[in-house]
Amino acid sequence: MNDHALTLLVLLPAAAACAMALVPKSAGGAAKKLTLATTALVALIAWSLAFDGRAGGAGLSHIVSAPWIPSLGVQFFLGVDGVSLPLVILTASLSFLAALASLGVERHPRGYCALLLLLQTGMLGVFLALDFVVFYVFWELILVPMYLLIAVWGGDGGRRAALKYFIYTLAGSVLMLGAGLLLYGQSDLTRLAPADLAECGVMGPDAAKPHASGMVLAEWLASDDPLAERYVDAEAAGAPLRTFNLSAMARLARSTDVFTSKSWGGHNLAWWAFVLLAVGLAIKLPAVPLHTWLPDAHTEAPTPVSMLLAGVMLKLGGYGLVRIAWPVCPEAARDLAFVVAVVGVVGLFWGALAAMAQTDFKRLVAYSSVSHMGYVLIGLAAGTLGADAWALGATGAVFQMVAHGVTSAGLFFAVGVIYERVHHRDLNQLGGLMNRMPTASGLALVLALASLGLPCLCGFVGELLVLLPAWTFNPYLAAAAASVTVLIAAYTLRAVRLAYYGPEYRGPNGDRLTPVTPRELAVLIPLAVAAVVLGVRPGIVTEVAEPALVAAGQPFAHPHPNLPGMTPVADAADARRTTR
Amino acid sequence: MLPTLVEQLANDTAGLSLPRSAPEVTLVVTIVALLLARVPAALRRIDPVWIALTGALVALGCLLGEARGGLAAIEPVELFTGMLRHDALGVFSRGLLLMFLVMMVVLSKLTGLASRDDGQDFFVLLFGATLGMCVMCRANHLMTVVLGIEMASVPSYVLVGIVKGRRRSGEAALKYSVYGAAAAGVMLYGVSLLAGLLGSVHLPTLGLRLAELQVASLAGDPSQRGVIMALALAGVLVLVGMAFKLSAAPFHFWAPDVFAGAPAEVGAFLSVASKTAALVLLLRLVSLVLPHGVSVDAALPGEGVSRLAAMSDAGPAAPARAFVVGLIATAAAVTCTLGNLAALSQTNAKRLLAYSTIAHAGYLLMPIAAAIALAEHDPAGASGAAAAVMLYAAGYLFLNFTAFAAVAAIRNTRGAETIEDYAGLIRTAPVTAVAFCLAMIGLLGLPPLVGFWGKLAALRALVDAGGPWMVMLLVVAVLNTALSLVYYLRVVKTICLDAPPEDAGVERPERPTRLLLAVGAAPILLLGIAPEWLARLAGEACQGLFG
Known part of the structure; x- marks a missing residue:
């Protein structure tokens, strides 16, 4: 039935x-x-x-x-x-x-x-x-x-x-x-x-x-x-x-x-x-x-559409990779893992560097999405090493998708809250919002910190789970990916400083900076709570996702059938050779 | 001797053939009635549209009568001593044509193309052309092939120039008829070559002769090279004629000028009915003339079977088949790409639709190539590929009808046919705008609209056939879909997003026109959500086509 x-x-x-x-x-x-x-x-x-x-x-x-x-x-x-x-x-x-x-x-x-x-x-x-x-x-x-x-x-x-x-x-x-x-x-x-x-x-x-x-x-x-x-x-x-x-x-x-x-x-x-x-x-x-x-x-x-675009739409791509590309074409995924990982790392850097250069708050959040999705690719690429790596990498990728869905949707809404009042998003003209609208700013801060990967908030878990197998996969790439967290912290904190801190708001339409409305709080609070809950207790997602992922990743549990007895690292090196 | 022959003929005609040709007979009667209704003064007051509508509906009713027991129950028989073929495909395709005829009659009345005074001319030509297309759909003999094409073409030339006194129309009609005459001549030459080389004009017999000819062994014999060359030439020339009717490259040059010059209603007729008939005719030619294993085994008892069995499993006409697959696949790929590329820069809606028609001819040819390739080993798969063609054509009927009907409706209210003039239509004429947008997105092939399922079935057929040609076609089709987005979306964007012109007043078409547009557009969505009915019908229509 x-x-x-x-x-x-x-x-x-x-x-x-x-x-x-x-x-x-x-x-x-x-x-x-x-x-x-x-x-x-x-x-x-x-x-x-x-x-x-x-x-x-x-x-x-x-x-x-x-x-x-x-x-x-x-x-x-x-x-x-x-x-x-x-x-x-x-x-x-x-x-x-x-x-x-x-x-x-x-x-x-x-x-x-x-x-x-x-x-x-x-x-x-x-x-x-x-x-x-x-x-x-x-x-x-x-x-x-x-x-x-x-x-x-x-x-x-x-x-x-x-x-x-x-x-x-x-x-x-x-x-x-x-x-x-x-x-x-x-x-x-x-x-x-x-x-x-x-x-x-x-x-x-x-x-x-x-x-x-x-x-x-x-x-x-x-x-x-x-x-x-x-x-x-x-x-x-x-x-x-x-x-x-x-x-x-x-x-x-x-x-x-x-x-x-x-x-x-x-x-x-x-x-x-x-x-x-x-x-x-x-x-x-x-x-x-x-x-x-x-x-x-x-x-x-x-x-609202930005929230869905960042929160859900980007996950469709990652979900398609986890659901179709990797399980149906495991051999190819293993062959091309190095390419995928490099694309992921390049995306991480590119998105982070581009985000640092933005003056439009919303555009900055958009580039941070590009950056964060790089982790998904790295996790999936590293997951091809073996059963354990897959369990970590793929679970990390899925967790990263969920976490990013929460934080980016929240941040886009937080930007929307500002934009609705002052009708611009120029970071150079913002500032001092913490004084004018403390509740909204505080919640946005939580989401921003979650996005930059502060431990105990949701962004951290995904990054960690992804980076663990990445070390075995290729230490250089893993080091590069890990170092991006510095960039992420830099651009996130820069945005937070420019938008929310500072002595007072000097931009246009300052008189319209009214306190946050209950309806806006009703959107922001659940997202901020989710960011904390997922960070403190990531198991609610990972424990659900892992069994299904392990089942889907069975092909990665066995050593390379054509090259028996190779260690995972050598395997990755082999992958690099074939793709050159 | 003679009395028996006459008796047999009479039996064949009266007992077998005529009852199975009721729709055609109805069309003929309607044509005569339309012409005669002009003579007595008393009848002149009757609006010809009523005669035409009755005729078309009765013809459609007769056809539904033929399909009473379901398409799968129709046994293929030869009519008129082998001239025509009565089978499920013929019934299905004529059903499409006659349904389209009904829609055309209503449309041309509502948009004012067929007025009370000279509606007779228009309807007589329309019915005459449809009659020719019905013959094309059932052709079983080289003579009916040529006859059908000519019967369909000559009225079409006049239809293009039906609006008198417009230079563009006249030019388009002249261009069309000159091109058409040349193509018909070329095709006739190919037909005569085929008949001369193979000694028959009956399509199934041609197939048997081609099988007996052992093309594969002939090809290795230098002294027989002439025969092979002549056969290849005959094949190419016949395909040239078909390519012209389908507006396939490199014989598509007439289409944009003709579509731009002709009224939009005639454009709808040419792009849908003419193309459907040509596709069915092409399917008939390739399924009957190119022999496939099963029917040859059955048809050549004794010596023939052992001789065929002794051959490799490549089949008796494998080289001929591969040759035709190559020709059609190349034409499909080139047609599709050229059509889409040229459509990108069009500013006139009718020219844009003309290039879109060309591009779709390419998509429609692809599964035909797959069907020929599959017929060698997998007759069921080949019939499936043919079913994909019919599914595509059926969906395309609604899509293009709606698109052209919308163009005609907007011409009447805004008096313009360039895409820029469609700006902001969604606000001033929402029904027309929504119907037009549905047609555009459906032509693009986005699910869940009907255009997608035809495309999916076609691509599926390519994958089933496999091999380098088919993969090439798959790549071309997929890339072209992405390419075509640009111009279809441009129309949608202009209609939905751009601001309407300042002076745009109330410009909704009248209620009946809006109703017709809704009736044309509703199947795009409904058949898109529940396509199984149509897909099964198309499948039944083509079952057993390739043995």
């Missing part, structure tokens, strides 16, 4: 977006309240997933599986595991806070709310989808609402920034589509063992439960599932049965050689798919040098 909590999670915002058409044009307030109520409900459902005791293990739970387009082999297949659960909760909560922050939007509120809700459907769908095509559909669903939100409701340069965002992201996603199709073209469900078939949800939601009553292959084949019929046909004809099922693809990569057929340029198919996936997802992450859309888009977007 399907558990429809996830369907509800995905379709509720979309339904509310459609309902916006029924709201009368003059009732902008009603539209915003409806949005707030919907996002609150979605957040409740998302949190309830964590507490019903089923989600969060190594396997999938809450599976929804229904034939959507059997003719094209597309299954409406949603599920949640330890990797996606924290991100789903993050998305649902941030969407609620963004809706709260949007209560002040005055321009075309109905359209704004409808687009925001569609955006939420897209984001949640990406984290929940387990079928490549469904994943892609949700991924692309984000594009148009985001484009319009930045272009219509954004700043003066919003149109240019939105166009740039659209072009970069679409280019990335078509590369991803190409990779997905290449993998699809080699996949073959008939090669999987019955147990694997059951676990990756091919046999329907019941068989995938950890203690399923033993629904065996024969029983499934006898059922009237269209997929089962095609399985029988394929088996009889000796033909392959292609699949878009991401979980099944990962298992195929682990237990069969379907993806390792030789192809062009001396590399196998999985290698090419990995390159396409990595480049496509790196645009969204974003990784230097494909990041240039980000500062523009973040700076021009309205505050």
Whole structure:
């Protein structure tokens, strides 16, 4: 039986977006309240997933599986595991806070709310989808609402920034589509063992439960599932049965050689798919040098949209890497780990140096996002060394994503609070805000310190978990990555000093610096609390994510099959050689 | 002797063929009725649109009658002593054409192209062209191939110039007819070469002869090189004719001028109906003439089977097949890229849509190349690739209809056809604007709109076929999708973001036009969310096409 909590999670915002058409044009307030109520409900459902005791293990739970387009082999297949659960909760909560922050939007509120809700459907769908095509559909669903939100409701340069965002992201996603199709073209469900078939949800939601009553292959084949019929046909004809099922693809990569057929340029198919996936997802992450859309888009977007952009959108790229690229193409991930790590370190430096040079507070936070996402790449690259490294590196990467989601969303909102009052974001003209609005400034300070990685706040844990395996992977890179923390501290503290400290505010519109409103506090406080809680007790995320990550990272647990007996460090050196 | 022959003919015609050609007969009757209704003064007061609409709806009804038991239940039969072929693909594609005809009749009435006084001219030409396209969709004989193309083309030339007294229109019509005549001549030459070399004009027989010819062994024999060259030439010339109808490179030059000169409604007809018919005809040619293992085995008993079985598993016509795959794949890649690149700098909406049409011809040719490549070993896969073509074409029908209908509606209210003039349309004419934007984003191929599923099916077919050609096509298709974003999004941006001109008053089209736009645009979204119905129908239509 399907558990429809996830369907509800995905379709509720979309339904509310459609309902916006029924709201009368003059009732902008009603539209915003409806949005707030919907996002609150979605957040409740998302949190309830964590507490019903089923989600969060190594396997999938809450599976929804229904034939959507059997003719094209597309299954409406949603599920949640330890990797996606924290991100789903993050998305649902941030969407609620963004809706709260949007209560002040005055321009075309109905359209704004409808687009925001569609955006939420897209984001949640990406984290929940387990079928490549469904994943892609949700991924692309984000594009148009985001484009319009930045272009219509954004700043003066919003149109240019939105166009740039659209072009970069679409280019990335078509590369991803190409990779997905290449993998699809080699996949073959008939090669999987019955147990694997059951676990990756091919046999329907019941068989995938950890203690399923033993629904065996024969029983499934006898059922009237269209997929089962095609399985029988394929088996009889000796033909392959292609699949878009991401979980099944990962298992195929682990237990069969379907993806390792030789192809062009001396590399196998999985290698090419990995390159396409990595480049496509790196645009969204974003990784230097494909990041240039980000500062523009973040700076021009309205505050609530910036929160979602930084808090959730960047995680889509990282999530795609963890969910698809690494598990489905483990060999290639290991081969190219050094390149990935270098890109990560370069991104760290680049983002940090660029952030130091900014005078626009929002742009500074945007560049700090570029910098922080470098840790995700380093963690994943280092994780290819072995089981322990993977457990640390990948968990660190996921934790870093969650932590950054909390801090960057909070910082963007804090900037928005200032901007709404004084209508500029120039750091050189700010200052003294600590005296004028102490509560907001204090909360922003907590978030800024969390972002720079102060121990006991959430930014620290991700960095530490990532850097631990990085030492074994390549000490030079690890040293470089660790030294960036100095830069991060420098630009964060500079921003804090310029904006919040100083004797008094001397910039324009000083008379409008009113104390923070309860609505703004309602957004800031939960984020600041989350930053502290995640820093003090990181286990609430890592303990959930680790089992699923370990299961997904099984290919990295074994030494390099082609080069038996090599030590991890030599392995990394080998990777460097092959990539040169 | 003679009486039996006559009796057989009569039986074949009256008992078998005519009942299965009811839609075509209806079209003919409607044409005659439209013309005759002009003669008596009493009937002259009837608006021709009612006759046309009734005719189109009855034709569509007859076709639905043919598809009563489901597409899968339709047994392929040859009609009119082998001239036409009645099968699921024919029913499906004619269904698309006739449905489109109904939409066209309504559109041309609402936008004022077909007025009370000279509506007859327009509708007669429209119905005549559709009749030709229906013949193209069912062609089973080189003669009906040529006949269908000519029947579809000649009225189209006149349709392009239907608005009298406009120099651009006249120029476009002349250009189209000169190009068209040249292409038809070239194709006719190819057809005559084929018929002469293989000694038949019946498409399935051509396939058998080609299999018997043993192209693979001929190719190794220097004395037979002439035959091979002539065959290759025949193939190229026939494909040239098809490329012209599809507006595929390098025979696409007519399209932008013709689309820009013709009224937008005619543009919709040319870009959708004409292209769908040409695609189906191309599918027929490649599935019937290029022999594939299964049908040859079945058709050549005894000696033939052993001879074929003794050959390598490369099939009897592998070189011919590889040759055609190469030709079509190259044409597809070039068409797609050229169309998208040229569209980037267009300022006129109709020219932009013309280049977009060219680009889509490229995407549509890709799965055909895959189908030919797959037919060698995997007939089911090849039929799947053909189904991808039909799914794409069906989605494309709604997308392009909506786009051109919106262009026509805006022409009537704003009197302009350049993209700049669409500024701020979302505020002054929201229904038109939303429909237009949906069409643009659908043409771009973003999910969850219908254009994406056609594209996904097409790319899937490429992956199924595999091999260097197909990977090249996959790369080209993916990169082109990203490229096409720029110009489709520019239209959306102008409509949604730019400020409307100062003097823009109330410029909503009338209610019926808005309704038609909504009816055209709704399937873009609905079929995008639930495409299974259409995908299954397309799959059933193409089942068994490649044996």
